Amino acid sequence: MNRDRPADTGNFSYRGYRILLQRALALGYAVQCFEDFAIQEDRPTLLLRHDLDHSLRAALPLAALEAECDVRSTYFVQVTCDFYNLLGSEGRATVARLVALGHEIGLHYDARRYAAIQQVSGAEAAACALRLDVTLLEDIAARPVVSAAQHLPSDTPGFDVRRVLRNEAYEDRFTSGRMTYISDSLMAWRQAAPHDLLDRRVSFQLLTHPMKWAEPGGTWSDLLQRALHEECEALRVRYVEVEAYYADLLRRRAQLDAEFRARHGRPEGAAP
Numbered sequence: 722m723n724r725d726r727p728a729d730t731g732n733f734s735y736r737g738y739r740i741l742l743q744r745a746l747a748l749g750y751a752v753q754c755f756e757d758f759a760i761q762e763d764r765p766t767l768l769l770r771h772d773l774d775h776s777l778r779a780a781l782p783l784a785a786l787e788a789e790c791d792v793r794s795t796y797f798v799q800v801t802c803d804f805y806n807l808l809g810s811e812g813r814a815t816v817a818r819l820v821a822l823g824h825e826i827g828l829h830y831d832a833r834r835y836a837a838i839q840q841v842s843g844a845e846a847a848a849c850a851l852r853l854d855v856t857l858l859e860d861i862a863a864r865p866v867v868s869a870a871q872h873l874p875s876d877t878p879g880f881d882v883r884r885v886l887r888n889e890a891y892e893d894r895f896t897s898g899r900m901t902y903i904s905d906s907l908m909a910w911r912q913a914a915p916h917d918l919l920d921r922r923v924s925f926q927l928l929t930h931p932m933k934w935a936e937p938g939g940t941w942s943d944l945l946q947r948a949l950h951e952e953c954e955a956l957r958v959r960y961v962e963v964e965a966y967y968a969d970l971l972r973r974r975a976q977l978d979a980e981f982r983a984r985h986g987r988p989e990g991a992a993p
Contacts, residue, residue, distance in 0.1 A: 755868040769794030797829035827868035832880035
């Protein structure tokens with residue numbers, strides 16, 4: 722073991738992630754996203770991936786840090802999520818910012834959704850639902866989507882998305898052979914530790930969940946509670962804005978009704 726390099730445990734922080742990236746670059750790694758993936762003959766590969774399970778906004782600090790290090794990564798986003806609203810103004814703005822920082826947007830999908838459709842309506846209907854999800858994500862990202870990653874792959878059955886998309890993150894070419902795969906799942910490195918792999922110049926896919934690297938840190942439960950608070954606070958602020966907007970409409974109701982009638986040529990006293 723190289724005793725001069727950082728520890729792999731207790732280091733879930735933006736500083737820890739920056740050190741990891743800088744060390745990979747200093748060791749000559751080709752740092753890639755899925756869209757650009759290509760094994761290098763003369764140097765090892767670090768394939769960067771982020772799954773956005775519970776928070777979109779948590780992605781932005783990590784994405785900005787990567788841009789500062791001049792590397793691209795893939796952010797896998799859910800279009801049907803119980804924890805964030807991809808279609809809302811903040812969700813769309815967050816994805817636009819990720820793209821502006823130079824990163825790839827991919828689909829983070831729950832295979833159970835497509836499997837249920839396939840069971841009832843057949844394989845083509847399931848593929849059509851997948852295409853619609855990809856089209857929606859392409860509309861939000863304003864760029865093609867070519868990569869996907871299954872959500873909860875160890876706990877749910879699979880679904881073959883390669884009829885529609887070029888890359889699936891758990892394909893053998895991304896996880897075995899000349900590549901290996903590690904994940905920060907539940908803030909514990911199960912398969913291997915990243916700095917150990919860097920020491921050995923191993924090519925690997927690194928999966929992170931940006932919430933787990935947020936500062937200040939804490940336990941996984943702490944981070945979930947923080948995401949819940951942030952989401953509720955953002956929704957509360959939006960409701961306050963809407964309440965103020967409608968209050969203003971009520972104050973100006975007579976003026977607005979008159980302007981509406983004038984625009985549409987309706988006589989005084991007619992319903993707007």
